[in-house]
Amino acid sequence: MSTLGDRLRRAQPVAEGLDGQAADDAPSVATEERPTLGKRAADVAVDEAPSAAKRLSMGAGQKDRLEDLKASVHQELLKQLGPQLYDANMDQEDLSGRVRQVLKDVLGSQEKPLSSGDRTQVTLEITDDILGYGPIEPFLRDPDVTEIMVNGPDSIFLEKGGKLTAVPVRFTDEAHLRRTIDKIVSRIGRRVDESSPMVDARLPDGSRVNGVIPPLALDGSILTIRKFSADPLTAKDLIRFGSLSERTADFLDACVRGRLNIVVSGSTGAGKTTTLNVLSSFIPSDERIVTIEDAAEIQLHQDHVVRLESRPANIEGKGAIDIRDLVKNSLRMRPDRIIVGEVRDASALDMLQAMNTGHDGSICTVHSNGPRDTLSRIETMVLMAGMDLPMRAIREQVASAVDLIVHQARFKDGSRHITHVTEVERMEGDVITLQDVFVYDHSAGFDANGRARGGLISTGLRPKFLEKMAHANVTVDPMLFAMDGR
Structure with a gap:
């Protein structure tokens, strides 16, 4: 016809x-x-x-x-x-x-034979569903994808290069999505159901997983996966990306070896855990390191690493072990360094106590908008411990415990940069004084593609904790603080 x-x-x-x-x-x-x-x-x-x-x-x-x-x-x-x-x-x-x-x-054994293309498609989709995580499995294998956001069975978004894009794939239905979430959380002994509708978990490669199901999620279950690369990023990688300058990397290396207490701060998705991994890589291999996290994400390659992970309550609401309990217990484990993945509650008080009781060289992360806000958040979290401490006493503890704040930010173009390397000096009256050692230069503006052109530059000021570093037999080249160039 x-x-x-x-x-x-x-x-x-x-x-x-x-x-x-x-x-x-x-x-x-x-x-x-x-x-x-x-x-x-x-x-x-x-x-x-x-x-x-x-x-x-x-x-x-x-x-x-x-x-x-x-x-x-x-x-x-x-x-x-x-x-x-x-x-x-x-x-x-x-x-x-x-x-x-x-x-x-x-x-x-099918009565109606399948074409070669249909057989391949069915085999791939069922294999991904049974052995992997269904329709999101190809994105988990894609090294360019940094985050996967599932907003119900019909809506999936990806982050690539710092930008969000929707993808034309979907789960079969809500039950299919729930099976995938259950598979992820059950492998690490956690659960998610109507009595406990929120869960934090991780994939075998360390990628962070957060799940929220109805009745809290109104339009279907929500699954957020922040992927980690199979090979942890190094300081050289951050320098190549423009997140860090060579001089700042050398300075931070010396600070870690000099056993300074460091707080890595920044907003969600700013790259705090990546920076924490890089800083931890500078720790000498002959030290005993205890890591404490909600979901194990820190990737260390030293020989002597003890990893602790918090535990949620069981179905009867009992048996929860939180970050604060683990920080207290870590003090009995003879640590040379204590690394806390994220301080978000009253565990801040115990972290300060650890830093002030001979466990120099400890590192933790805190959510905040800047170095000054980091101190304010730590003060607020210490008050959450319910100890009724006077504010001046808390600030004296913070000023004595914390030596350095490394603040990181995520820019509009999707890139992540360390914007402040700030020394915590001392108390002056009722205020903790701060001094920027390196700051991000925003005056360079943006290129034709909207990418930030700035970088970390030295303020020319020499930090006062150089003497403390010298006691650990670590010296710093004074030229690191010269103002010429980046």
């Missing part, structure tokens, strides 16, 4: 011949032939319309068939493999081989 395009192409020479007739024939052509051609094209379009609708119907039917097939194969896999799919001790290669064999047998 000829298509509409074929018929119109055959009709075209007729129309051209008619256009070339004598002028006295033109009225008859205009009144007789051309309406006939128009009618013929319309008739063909009407003839083709049912065919197009039929093709669309067939495509929808094929899609529904594939969805039904995926559901039945999924059920068969669950029936045959059962709890092996969620066994954290199961060897992944062995599990993958079993899943693929069962998948091959089930697909081979």
